[in-house]
Amino acid sequence: MAHEVPLTLPAAGSSRALVLDTNIVLDLLVFADPATAPLPGLMASGRLRWIATDGMRAELARVLAYAQIAPRVQYYGLTSAAVLARFDAAAHIVETAARTSAICKDPDDQQFIDLAVAHRALLLSKDKAVLQLRKRLAVLGVELGCAMATPVSAEPKSGDARLAPGRPKAGGRGCACH
DSSP states (O other): OOOEEOOOOOOOTOOOEHHHHHHHIIIIIIIIGGTTTHHHHHHTTSEEEEEHHHHHHHHHHHHHHHHHTTHHHTTTOOHHHHHHHHHHHHEEEEEOOOOSOOOOOGGGGGGHHHHHHHHEEEEOOOOOHHHHTHHHHHTTOOEEEEEEEESSSSOOTTTTTTEEEOOOTTTTTTTTOO
């Protein structure tokens, strides 16, 4: 199990922006990965506000059509349309953010970084290229991790949710929190 660090949750009645990369979105909306289990409750309570762009939605639609993903979506009794409907119901679409000074080696992931920096958001990603930017993003006000542990109580309080820091695994696949 990875070392978990406290996640800075806003005070009751306020909200924190949350940016999810496409792999985390799949974990949340398709695979019901336990690492994403706290997210629905935190979003429903308003403590976290998932923000995304039209480009992020388009990327999800493209990924859902991949030959290695489509059968897995079907296995869970879903369709691409149903996953996109879940996305539409949960994510708040915002304008595409300007390019930030933290540049990702993977250009497909830059949109997530730019949006997180623009909104000083919590960014969840499993991508090695993103996770390597942890220190640079922290300076820009972004908390970065690849998973969250289940809060210790049903009503999350500041410090209850934990963010796995998301150090890349050796070999570059996935992250250390899985």
